[in-house]
Amino acid sequence: MDQEGYIMHVTGIIAEYNPFHCGHQYQIRRIREAIPESAIIAIMSGSFCQRGQAAMLDKWTRAELAVREGCDLVLELPFVFACRSAQDFARGGIRLLQRLSIVHTLAFGAETDCLTDLQKAAAAIDTTPVQNGIHKKIAAGCSYAAALSGELAERCRLSPLLLRQPNNILAIEYLRALSDTPSIQPLLIQRQGAAYHDNDLHACRASASAIRTALHRASVLAAQTEGSLLISQMSAAQCRAIQNAVPSEVWQRIEALNKNELPAYDRFLIPLQLLMIRSELSELRKTYGIREGLEYRIKSAVLAASHTENILRSAATKRYPRSRIQRLLLYLLLGLSEKTIHDMDEYGPLYARVLAGNATGRKILRNMRAISSIPTVTKTSSFLTSRQRSEGQQHLLPLQRQLSIDTMATELRNLLLSGGPFRNDFQQSPRFFPE
Numbered sequence: 078m079d080q081e082g083y084i085m086h087v088t089g090i091i092a093e094y095n096p097f098h099c100g101h102q103y104q105i106r107r108i109r110e111a112i113p114e115s116a117i118i119a120i121m122s123g124s125f126c127q128r129g130q131a132a133m134l135d136k137w138t139r140a141e142l143a144v145r146e147g148c149d150l151v152l153e154l155p156f157v158f159a160c161r162s163a164q165d166f167a168r169g170g171i172r173l174l175q176r177l178s179i180v181h182t183l184a185f186g187a188e189t190d191c192l193t194d195l196q197k198a199a200a201a202i203d204t205t206p207v208q209n210g211i212h213k214k215i216a217a218g219c220s221y222a223a224a225l226s227g228e229l230a231e232r233c234r235l236s237p238l239l240l241r242q243p244n245n246i247l248a249i250e251y252l253r254a255l256s257d258t259p260s261i262q263p264l265l266i267q268r269q270g271a272a273y274h275d276n277d278l279h280a281c282r283a284s285a286s287a288i289r290t291a292l293h294r295a296s297v298l299a300a301q302t303e304g305s306l307l308i309s310q311m312s313a314a315q316c317r318a319i320q321n322a323v324p325s326e327v328w329q330r331i332e333a334l335n336k337n338e339l340p341a342y343d344r345f346l347i348p349l350q351l352l353m354i355r356s357e358l359s360e361l362r363k364t365y366g367i368r369e370g371l372e373y374r375i376k377s378a379v380l381a382a383s384h385t386e387n388i389l390r391s392a393a394t395k396r397y398p399r400s401r402i403q404r405l406l407l408y409l410l411l412g413l414s415e416k417t418i419h420d421m422d423e424y425g426p427l428y429a430r431v432l433a434g435n436a437t438g439r440k441i442l443r444n445m446r447a448i449s450s451i452p453t454v455t456k457t458s459s460f461l462t463s464r465q466r467s468e469g470q471q472h473l474l475p476l477q478r479q480l481s482i483d484t485m486a487t488e489l490r491n492l493l494l495s496g497g498p499f500r501n502d503f504q505q506s507p508r509f510f511p512e
Contacts, residue, residue, distance in 0.1 A: 086115040087441065088182040088264065091154070091170035091251070093122045094139045095132050095285055096331065097146055098323045100186070100269055105147035107266045108184050116437050118180065119148045120170045122159035123483055124490040127166045129403030131340035131490045133289055135500050137508065138330065140432035144510055145326050150438035153430040155479050156486040157413070157421040160404055162221070165422070167250035173426040175258045178448045179441065182264050183255065187248040189239055190267040198229045198240065199252035207232055220398050222246070244268050283322035291315055292331070292339060299336035307334045337496025342385040344493045345406065349388070352409060353379045365418040366405045371397065375405065411485055420475070427476040430454045430483070431507040439509060452476075457484065457502045 088108050094101060108117060121143065123136040132139065140151035153159075158169020174180045187195060201207050207228050214224035226240035239245055248265065255261055269282065295310035308316055308331070320328045353376045361372040371392075378391035388406065393399040407413075428451050431442065446453055454460055461477045461484070470478050484502040491499045 086112060086182070087177075087180045088112060088115045088117050088184050089174040089177075089180045089261070090117065090119045090148070090184050091167070091174075092119050092143075093126045093132070093285075094119070094143050095122075095126050095130070096134060096288060096323060097139065097142050097327050098285055098288065099282055099321075100284075101143075102146055102324055103269050104184065104186055104266050108264065109147070111264060112182065115182065116149045116441055117147065118174070118177070118441060119143055119151045120154050120173055121151050121432065122166075123153045123156060124486045125156065125160045125407060127159060127161065127163070128400040129160060129405075129407055130289075131342070131493050133292065133339065134330065135490070136487070137432055137500055137505055141508055141510070142324075142327055142330065144433045144435055144438070146324050150434040150441050151432045153432055153483065155421075155426055155428075155430070156411075156482050157418060157479060158426065160407060160486075162401075163247050163250050164253070167247060168254045169426060171251065171254035171258055171261070173429070174261060176426060176449060176451045177429060177445055178450060179444050180261055183251060183261050184264040184266060185248050185251050186266050186268040187244045188242040188268050189245055190265065192263065192265045194235055194239065195245065195248050195265070196252055197233050198235060198249045199256065201229060201233050202249070202253055204232075215396070218396055220396050220401075222398070223395075283318050288319055288322060288331075291319065292334070296336050296339045296341065300341075305335040305337070306332075307336060307339065308332055335496075337494060340490060340493035341495060342493065344495075345385050345410070346382060346388075348410060348492075349379050349385075349406060350382075361409070363414045363416075364405070365408045365413050365415050366401065371405075375402075375409075407486075407489070410489060411482065413482070417470075417478075421479055424475050424479070426451065427479050428452050428454045428460070430480075433508050433510070435510050454480070455507055463503050 090104070092101065105117060108115060121136065121140060122132070125131055136153060143151050152173070154170055154173060158165060161169070171183070174183065189195065202225070210228040210232070211221070211224045214227055215221060219227070226237065226246070229235060229240050230237040252263060255263060291311060292307055295307040298310040299305060299307060302310070319331060323331065358372050358376070361367055361376065367375070374392050378388045381391065382388045389399050389402055392402045429445060429449065431453060434442070442453060457480065461473070461480045465473065465477065466481045466484065470481065473481060487502050491501070
């Protein structure tokens with residue numbers, strides 16, 4: 078930092094923090110070791126995450142915990158990029174970091190420590206032979222992810238295992254997006270602890286997925302009993318495993334969680350069934366991601382379901398995996414059309430929405446306001462009011478439309494809760510903490 082307080086180096090992280098765990102803490106520590114003078118901005122998904130799941134804790138709580146654990150500023154990745162495929166998630170996050178005009182480094186994790194292999198794969202994706210091969214594999218019934226990993230393994234002579242590991246896939250997409258942003262350099266940090274999809278809570282370092290699974294099971298049990306705290310439904314060994322996997326402040330928040338605070342997916346069921354009853358197939362076809370007759374499969378699965386989980390099991394196929402169906406249900410509920418998402422992809426992120434920060438974060442904001450190509454949003458009503466949103470999307474500017482989808486996503490997540498507190502975008506301000 079120079080004498081006038083200008084921050085000379087900024088490192089960006091694109092994350093979900095669902096929840097923030099020791100692996101995230103490790104990543105921040107490694108950034109501080111590698112670039113001691115750097116400030117850290119986290120671009121974080123908001124109310125829903127990349128695979129279509131409602132975030133376990135609301136976005137402000139997650140942002141506050143991230144700041145307490147070492148981030149200087151947390152910004153929200155707009156829903157239209159946060160709840161998408163790995164490619165779109167990565168591209169949206171990189172474009173937002175680039176538009177801030179102050180970020181020098183992107184730090185990201187991967188299961189491998191070989192940046193060269195990841196860069197080789199990233200450089201090959203958009204070549205004609207690989208793209209042709211991907212299209213052939215998809216036509217033969219493969220999902221996009223399977224087609225991509227298979228083609229890269231063949232063309233680049235890389236390990237199929239390397240290309241199937243989730244953090245490696247996301248790292249490749251980050252590097253692919255960075256090819257158009259030479260001002261931001263990559264910093265690879267090898268992942269530590271349990272695997273991304275490991276649901277074993279007794280692993281050395283339980284994954285976020287394992288923590289969420291354990292808490293969800295506890296919430297189901299809590300709903301059937303008089304107990305309200307989720308930890309009252311877990312064994313001492315499970316509690317110890319979670320406590321060992323997260324920083325102390327995160328554990329304190331988890332320890333206080335009651336059954337009304339965790340999103341319950343079955344609360345989606347009746348709204349979805351009503352939507353299917355009243356919607357014509359021609360309307361469903363306009364929804365982003367519905368193609369090749371998928372509207373028939375979705376409608377049948379929704380109307381026959383007794384639980385939201387039934388929909389995912391019935392509608393998912395090898396070509397349309399569970400995560401894609403889970404996202405599609407959100408697009409249906411939010412009324413997101415193919416045209417809406419196409420337009421948002423053309424615009425890219427149109428604002429920097431502040432969720433939380435510290436004293437260094439305030440300095441970053443001053444720097445951003447001076448040179449960023451997009452506005453900083455600290456008060457939603459300065460850009461969009463609830464009345465403007467209720468008048469309809471057709472009356473809104475592109476920035477307002479993008480922001481309105483974020484506000485609706487927040488309220489949609491609130492519908493999954495059986496009790497408060499309900500925080501919304503029009504009343505909630507960013508929270509800043511001492512360093």
